[in-house]
Amino acid sequence: MKVIGFDIDSQKVDTLNAGQSYIERLTPRRIQLALAQGLEATTDYARTDEVDALIICVPTPLDNHREPDLSFVIRTVEAILPHFRPGQLLSLESTAWPGTTDEVLAPRLEAKGFVPGHICALVFSPEREDPGNPDYGTQDIPKVIGGMTPTCLELGQALYQHAIRTLVPVSSTRTAEMTKLLENIHRAVNIGLVNEMKIVADKMGIDIHEVIHAAATKPFGFTPYRPGPGLGGHCIPIDPFYLTWKAKEYGINTRFIELAGEINHYMPHWVVQKVADALNEQGRAIKGSRILVLGLAYKKNIDDTRESPAVEVMDLLQAKGAHIDYSDPHVPVFPRKRDYRFDLQSVPLTAQSLAGYDCVVLATDHDQFDYELLQHQACLIVDTRGRLPRNARVIAA
Known part of the structure; x- marks a missing residue:
């Protein structure tokens, strides 16, 4: 199948078209093979009329009041609509509340004369990914699909069967939307x-x-x-x-x-308090201390820093007057973020570098870290992952 990737970020588009990757787990070799088979990327949404199916997978964050922000989805649909044509399939993969597909997307299509199930097809099929998991790639993870109508569902299955081994059709888009939420709520709770x-x-x-x-x-x-x-x-x-x-x-x-959300949101604050207590035991104040945070990614062995608690820990420590650095073999430069601004590069983990810090916070336990070196050279470690044996210099957090 010929595939076109659309993005508003021209740098990502240029990187892909040059056969390079901006995602660590996707090697340049895989990108180059896909390009040889017809993959291309573009910022030109007018080209959406060239394809038979469109898959939307854009961020659905929370706003400053912790309410759903569907602006990325809505703007994407509005960019597509001037070029949308009869017979096309539109699939939403971005996580959303039950009713998003039929209450937000369908009316916008219908206002332009595209009635799902008659003039076009509309489905919801939530993204399922586990970055860094070598046992489950995209094609191996069963895919849930819900359609606005039985015809929409049938066409959605016809699309995804080319890429996914096991499809899980459900009775409606709302069921598919709720399925995704249950999966993630189960884990969060x-x-x-x-x-x-x-x-x-x-x-x-x-x-x-x-x-x-x-x-x-x-x-x-x-x-x-x-x-x-x-x-x-x-x-x-x-x-x-x-x-x-x-x-x-x-x-x-x-x-x-x-309640689960409150507890999880509190954890970076608890870690910072443990750091303050550990430093206090050594007669040091957190203000003015030099602290190295190990692991910027949100989980081990990947480069994804989205919503990483390590970043929140860094921000809280800096707000208390600490001097902050980080070390992460997967994240060489602190990425641009909406809410945080750190002009930092990853510090090499060596005996010499460790000697310059009053405390090391193990936020994400990448396998690449030299834990033997860490235990011997760091003067104080606050371990949030239970990776190291406890002693007078290794504090659980």
């Missing part, structure tokens, strides 16, 4: 639970990671989740609030989801 358990265990002098390891030996009724410095990634910290917002329209307060 369980991580919130173990994060709260971590705080309680810490106060009691109990190693929560040992507890989880022991509990995981039960062959039924328990699924292990790992605590950390907070939630990260473009889905888990955000998606639950799409449902809490929509549920209020039906007079429902999703207290369980919101």
Whole structure:
């Protein structure tokens, strides 16, 4: 199938067309092979009339009031509509609240004379990705699809069957939208639970990671989740609030989801307090201390920094007067972000560099870090991931 990638970022378009990759896990070799098979990228939305199917996968963040922001989706649809033609399929993959496809997208199509199921096809098929997981690539992860009509669903399956091994058709776009939210809410709530358990265990002098390891030996009724410095990634910290917002329209307060969100949102603050306490034990104030944060990505062995709690930890430490650096083999330069501005480059992890810091915060436990060097050379370590054995210089957080 001939594929055209559309983006408003001309730098990304030029990078792809040159056979290079801006995503670590996608090698230049894979890009070059795809280009040889007909892939191309463009910023020209007028070319959307050249294709038979359009897949929208743009950010759906929260605004400053933690309410759904569909502006990227709406602007994309509005950019497509002047060039949309009868017979085309439109698939939304961006996570959204139940009703987005039929309440936001469908009316915009219908206003231009494109009635889903008659003049065009409209489906919702949520993105499912686990960056850094070598066992599950895109084609291996079953794909949920919901259509506005049975005909829309049939056409959506006809598209995705070329790329995905297992398709999971559901009865409606709303069912597909709710499915995506349940998946991510399930994870967010369980991580919130173990994060709260971590705080309680810490106060009691109990190693929560040992507890989880022991509990995981039960062959039924328990699924292990790992605590950390907070939630990260473009889905888990955000998606639950799409449902809490929509549920209020039906007079429902999703207290369980919101409580988990509060706990997870608090975790970077808890980590910073642990840093302050650890420094205080050594007779140092957090203000003026030099602190190295290890791991900028939101999880190990990837380069994705979206919603990373490590960045929030850095921001909070800097606000308290600490001098901040970071080290991450996957993120050589601090990326541009809407809410954070750090003009930093990754610091090499060496004995010489470690000697210059009053405290090291292990925020993301990449396998590439030299943990033996870290234990021998760092004067103080605050470990948020349970990677290192505890001693007087390694503090759990």
